[in-house]
Structures are given as structure tokens and as C-alpha cells.
Amino acid sequence: MVRHVRTFFVILCILTISACKESRQNDGAADPVVLGYSQLGDESTWRTRNSFSITTAAQKAGIKIMFEDAMQDQANQIKALRSFIAYKVDVIAFSPLVETGWDTVLGEAKAAGIPVILVDRMIKTSDQSLYACALCSDFRREGRKAGEFLVKKYKNVSGPVNIVELAGTEESTPAIGRFEGFRDIISAHPKFRVIFSEDGDFMASKGRELMNKILDLYKPEEINVIYSHNDDMTFGAIEVMQASGIRPGKDIAIISVDMTQRSVDYLKLGVVNCIIECNPNSGAQVMELARKVVAGEPVPKRTYIDEQTFDEFGAVGNIPNRGY
Numbered sequence: 001m002v003r004h005v006r007t008f009f010v011i012l013c014i015l016t017i018s019a020c021k022e023s024r025q026n027d028g029a030a031d032p033v034v035l036g037y038s039q040l041g042d043e044s045t046w047r048t049r050n051s052f053s054i055t056t057a058a059q060k061a062g063i064k065i066m067f068e069d070a071m072q073d074q075a076n077q078i079k080a081l082r083s084f085i086a087y088k089v090d091v092i093a094f095s096p097l098v099e100t101g102w103d104t105v106l107g108e109a110k111a112a113g114i115p116v117i118l119v120d121r122m123i124k125t126s127d128q129s130l131y132a133c134a135l136c137s138d139f140r141r142e143g144r145k146a147g148e149f150l151v152k153k154y155k156n157v158s159g160p161v162n163i164v165e166l167a168g169t170e171e172s173t174p175a176i177g178r179f180e181g182f183r184d185i186i187s188a189h190p191k192f193r194v195i196f197s198e199d200g201d202f203m204a205s206k207g208r209e210l211m212n213k214i215l216d217l218y219k220p221e222e223i224n225v226i227y228s229h230n231d232d233m234t235f236g237a238i239e240v241m242q243a244s245g246i247r248p249g250k251d252i253a254i255i256s257v258d259m260t261q262r263s264v265d266y267l268k269l270g271v272v273n274c275i276i277e278c279n280p281n282s283g284a285q286v287m288e289l290a291r292k293v294v295a296g297e298p299v300p301k302r303t304y305i306d307e308q309t310f311d312e313f314g315a316v317g318n319i320p321n322r323g324y
Contacts, residue, residue, distance in 0.1 A: 098172055099124040115131075143181020165229075253273045
């Protein structure tokens with residue numbers, strides 16, 4: 001049933017955009033830019049906000065958007081990209097679920113003369129011409145920021161400092177970058193030991209599941225730090241900790257990536273010790289890049305989004321409302 005609804009939505013978008021194009025042609029006006037956007041899913045608060053940013057920015061920019069939710073399935077994303085190619089959109093943008101497996105469909109887009117913009121995440125390919133540009137966070141930097149906080153927090157502790165890691169979706173750019181960047185820093189300090197690391201797919205339910213598993217494997221006093229790749233997994237883990245009588249942020253230090261309003265509130269309360277921003281509000285920049293690539297204007301191959309880090313050592317009272 002869901003598949004039929006999604007198919008109907010795509011057909012409706014095509015008919016609406018076609019009608020708009022015909023009307024503008026009759027009026028002698030230039031056609032609007034038509035953007036096909038494949039979102040990887042709606043697995044987290046961050047992703048919901050990102051989708052909102054994309055769709056509202058398109059409306060404000062006067063760009064017609066065909067928006068498809070892949071529901072955490074790469075096959076659905078590839079199907080959506082092919083539907084955009086068949087419709088002959090002006091530009092394609094997508095947030096790839098994982099880094100590999102895109103060369104064939106992006107080769108089809110290239111053959112059709114449709115430029116592609118990567119948003120939020122990168123792909124692995126030997127042919128960099130398959131995409132025009134990428135707009136994303138510096139995920140490795142996010143991981144390094146997490147490590148730098150630990151170095152500061154435990155500078156007077158000889159060790160060991162035991163860390164459990166709630167990682168993101170396997171083979172996704174955020175999970176890889178946050179994993180590797182973290183180890184860039186802690187590898188220079190033997191006292192830091194990652195005793196558990198497992199993928200939680202950026203989902204609160206998986207955060208709860210992993211935290212229950214961790215507490216079956218280790219006593220609370222054996223765990224010093226939780227490093228979570230996103231807020232939703234963090235929230236799931238906190239629920240389990242609190243139900244088990246563990247004081248998050250005090251008995252076990254918590255580092256979380258995303259910086260949703262709830263994590264900001266937790267930082268202020270001392271429930272979370274460090275939050276690293278991953279900015280979902282990329283819509284306006286995506287629309288600007290879309291207009292430029294369609295017009296044939298030069299754009300940077302990769303653009304990083306500005307982001308901040310806040311922790312227990314700084315002034316947190318004046319952090320602006322996040323809005324999500």
C-alpha cells in the first residue's frame with residue numbers, strides 16, 4: 001500500500017510540474033528548475049529537519065521538487081533516481097544511504113546530461129565526474145571534536161578510560177567519518193579504550209537495544225564514556241540508563257552528535273557532557289547549488305557546512321533555540 005501511495009505521489013508531481021511547464025511556456029516565461037531529490041529516509045529527528053529544510057527552501061526558491069523518501073533502502077533510492085532520469089529533471093540531488101553501489105545509476109544520469117548533487121553524505125567512486133558537487137558536514141572533524149573533548153575531560157586521569165560507541169549506519173559517510181576522526185585523537189592516548197562499538201543505524205530504538213546489550217556485557221562502573229554518533233541513539237541509551245538507576249552525564253559521561261534541542265537541554269541539565277553540531281539546515285545552499293549547476297556556472301566540488309561544538313566546560317546558557 002505504501003509503495004502504491006509513493007508511486008501515486010511521484011505521478012502527481014510529474015503531472016503538476018508538466019502542467020506548470022506548459023503554462024509557463026504559453027506565458028512566454030522561463031521554465032522553473034525541476035529538482036529530483038531522493039532522501040534516504042526519516043530515521044531521526046535530524047533527518048526530519050533536513051527534509052523540511054530541503055522542501056521549504058525549494059518552495060522559497062521557486063524550484064519545483066520531486067521528493068522521494070527511500071525508507072532506508074538503497075534499492076528505493078536507485079529506483080527514485082531512475083524515475084528522475086526518465087522524467088528528465090534538470091538536476092538530481094540525493095543523500096546516499098551508503099557510500100558504495102552508485103556508479104551505474106549515476107552513469108545513467110551523466111549519459112542523460114543531468115547533473116547530480118550529493119547532500120549530507122559522500123559516495124565512493126573512481127569517476128568523480130559522476131557528480132557535480134557535494135554539500136556535507138565534515139564528519140571526520142566531528143569525530144575529532146569528540147576525541148578532543150575526552151582528552152580535555154580526562155587530562156588528569158591516568159586510566160584506563162573505557163568507552164562504548166553507538167555507531168551509525170554501516171558504510172555510511174557519517175559513521176565512517178565519526179569513527180575514524182574519533183580514533184585519530186584517542187589513538188595517541190593509550191588510556192582510552194573502546195570496549196564496545198556497534199552500529200545502531202541512527203535510530204532511538206537501536207540506541208535502547210544497544211544500551212541493554214552493553215549493560216548485559218558490562219557493569220555500569222566498568223563504563224566511563226558513551227560516544228554516540230547521533231542524538232536519537234543517545235536518547236534511547238539515556239532512557240535505558242535512567243531505568244537502570246544510572247545517572248547519565250555523571251556516572252557515565254556522554255558525547256553526542258547532532259545538537260537537537262533536546263540534546264541542548266540535556267547539556268544544560270548535565271545529562272549530556274558534550275554535543276557536536278551536525279547542521280541539517282542545508283536547503284538554501286542546495287537550491288543555490290542547483291541553480292548554478294543547471295546554469296553551467298562553476299561550483300566547488302565539495303562544500304562543508306559550518307558547525308559548532310558545546311560542552312560542559314563552556315557557557316551553555318546562551319545557545320540559541322535549535323527549532324527541532
